[in-house]
Amino acid sequence: MKQLDKRKNSNEIDHYAKLYHDFRWQVPDHFNIAEACCHRWAGQQGLIAILSEDSEGNQRSLSYTELYQQASQLSNLLRQEGVQRGDVVACILPQRPETAITIMACLQIGAIVMPLSFLFGPDALEFRLKHSQAIGIVLDSSGIKAFEEIRMQCPDLKTVISIDCPGNQDLPPNIDWHTHLPAMPKRCDIVRTRASDPAILIYTSGTTGAPKGALIPHSAIIGNLTGFVASQNWFPQENDVFWSPADWAWTGGLMDALLPTLYFGKPIVGYQGRFSADTAYYLLEKYQVTNTFLFPTALKMMMKADAAPREKYKLALRAIMSAGEAVGDAVFNWCEQALEVTPNEMFGQTEMNYIVGNSHQLWPARPGSMGRPYPGHRVAVIDDEGKETATGVTGEVAMHRYDLYGHPDPVFFLGYWKNDEATRNKFTGDWCRTGDLALRDADGYLWYQGRADDMFKAAGYRIGPSEIENCLVKHAAVANVAVVPKPDKERGNIVKAYVVLSKGYDASDALISELQNHVRGKLAPYEYPKEIEFIDALPMTTTGKIQRRILRLREEERARQTN
Incomplete structure (x- = not known):
């Protein structure tokens, strides 16, 4: 590991193929x-x-x-x-x-x-x-x-x-x-x-x-471990201490933080209070936290609050896993430069968690990528008929019931509580659909394209919010942002951005123009937000995901009222 650490930023380090193909599940019949x-x-x-x-x-x-x-x-x-x-x-x-x-x-x-x-x-x-x-x-x-x-x-x-x-x-x-x-x-x-x-x-x-109530078996913690160990840079190591603001009532806090930390017999920090950047830095320093799971929203807040935290705080941080939204290269680069830790993005959901991600010390982490399937998980991008899409073609992320060698994957949920129909609809054959869209590149990395219901068309172009949001958050005035379609009679939809301003910035027409030009100069012409609305806070789930659906419904209701 020490030799690998010295070369952790080198693209020559790629042990993925051997790790993935050599792995075999070992699940005992009885386990609690x-x-x-x-x-x-x-x-x-x-x-x-x-x-x-x-x-x-x-x-x-x-x-x-x-x-x-x-x-x-x-x-x-x-x-x-x-x-x-x-x-x-x-x-x-x-x-x-x-x-x-x-x-x-x-x-x-x-x-x-x-x-x-x-x-x-x-x-x-x-x-x-x-x-x-x-x-x-x-x-x-x-x-x-x-x-x-x-x-x-x-x-x-x-x-x-x-x-x-x-x-x-x-x-x-x-x-x-x-x-x-x-x-x-x-x-x-x-x-x-x-x-x-x-x-x-x-x-x-x-x-x-x-x-829907997802019923999780005891074996799911075993299924989580390959992703947890890899995304936390080979957890556990001596003196490891874990902390995450993720609520222990949710999959992110329970299965990605609390239970795997306890599985390895290490200490986890529990904090009862609201999240803030100052609180995060305080906890990281006081408890000498080495490993963490931080949502992109939390990382954005920390980035905006302190550009150079290691100059102010004595940190022991050695691994960051992030999930829920795409991190984007702005936050990714800040983590590497300011926190001196390369973030490992991860993807999963309650029904089958920790299935795709990065482990930058053993294979290159590409900014903005969801990563590759973790060892033991057979993951693909499929079309509506359940067939794997070609390289570079957007489809739905899905995971197979069986691993590469035909063994049952222990990470799977058992089904939805008292809802057999929903359980059946989750599958196409042996592929379990996630409802998340991505494309796969030639090296097997998945690139998140948004939830299936987050994608929209504007003037005939298929648009996902994540790339536009990542571009906007690079602007110093933007603390957080959500992009949704706004109904438009001529174009079908136009791109609209809801922006939370950073401290010290005030809403103005001039700032709107500045942000629009910021995007127009970096992305395709059809992707810049033709309308920007400033908002105090974005609607979020308790697990830190932006609820674009709420904003989307708001725009649809406004359109109905004006027609």
């Missing part, structure tokens, strides 16, 4: 995430699992031994309350030790854990609790308000375990975590689960229809 991420480390006294801090500076740490003991106590409490193997238990908690404890407690007794974001409103929460038929829930004060509004509409919910929550006389009695857990035994026999048994239920918000 809690055993792999908790039990096997519990005997090592003093080994830290979680370093926790909140926005007020309160700090805690949790060792792997304590994680095992408290997870066992919670398992015994859940069993006492009637939770059985295969039951769904919800978890509405931020990045705090109790989140990991709850996940391990559920998995080791064979229950299915359903992590839910504390940002969910009552409607989103009610749908998921009712649709999943969850019989238990663990939550703290961050999610109690929304839960109180819908508690009586969830008849299947029998057990409510609360952490630091005030009592409410209108609700059935809650079980207080701090009162009841200490009375439970600190040992719990782990259920012998098969690798293919269900473990985690995560609801994904599609572009149409109600959210």
Whole structure:
């Protein structure tokens, strides 16, 4: 590795073909995430699992031994309350030790854990609790308000375990975590689960229809590991510490940060508070974070906040994985020059995660590219009929049920909860469609072209937002941007950009012209935004993805009102 590190920026380093073709999956028949991420480390006294801090500076740490003991106590409490193997238990908690404890407690007794974001409103929460038929829930004060509004509409919910929550006389009695857990035994026999048994239920918000519950097996963490190890520059290494602002209730935070870090017995930093560039630098320095997963939006904020962070902060950062949006060469180059770390872009989704990406120390990372299929995953770009497209032709990213050697890929989800039709529609033969568009170059790199529903035509040209957004964010005035189609009678659509301004810049007609000329001089003439609207903040998902659909619908509604 040291020899490779010295040549990490050289295009001569390309070990991809050998790594990919030599890899074979080794998935045991019986496997449980809690055993792999908790039990096997519990005997090592003093080994830290979680370093926790909140926005007020309160700090805690949790060792792997304590994680095992408290997870066992919670398992015994859940069993006492009637939770059985295969039951769904919800978890509405931020990045705090109790989140990991709850996940391990559920998995080791064979229950299915359903992590839910504390940002969910009552409607989103009610749908998921009712649709999943969850019989238990663990939550703290961050999610109690929304839960109180819908508690009586969830008849299947029998057990409510609360952490630091005030009592409410209108609700059935809650079980207080701090009162009841200490009375439970600190040992719990782990259920012998098969690798293919269900473990985690995560609801994904599609572009149409109600959210779908993706049921994830225990084996999925094994399927994630090739991508995690590679994108984190061969994690773990001595003294590695992980941190990501990604919510542990979502795939990005759970499967790309929390669980793989625990799998390798390393510490992860959990922070309860809003993300900001200053907070990111503070955490990176204080905890000497070596590895991170940062959304492109977060990297853009950090780039705009401090052009030369290593002159101000003592950083130990050695690896950055980024996903959710294309990083683009502006942010890519800043990471290399200012953070002195080449970012490894990654692509995946809840149903099959961590399937494409980069690992710049072992194969070249090309700015803006999604990367190549990680070892063990057979990924292609296909057309509407399920046939692989030619080099340079845009199609839909899809992954095969079986790897290069005909073995089942362990990363796959089991199906959508109580939605067999949606599960069938996800596949074309053995290809599982992602809904994301890309093209493949001659060297096997995939280049993201946007979501299928983000692509649009303007004046006959097929346009994807990512290239235009990447161009605009290179301008100092642009903190963030989203490009969508605006309906136009003559052209069908025109290109419109919603721009969040950087500090120190004010909206003006002159700035609009400047930004338009900035794009016009770098991209095709039909790609420059004919209209720019300044906005305080872009609509974002809790996982940091820009919700262009909301902006697109806004433009469609405006067009209807003017016609």
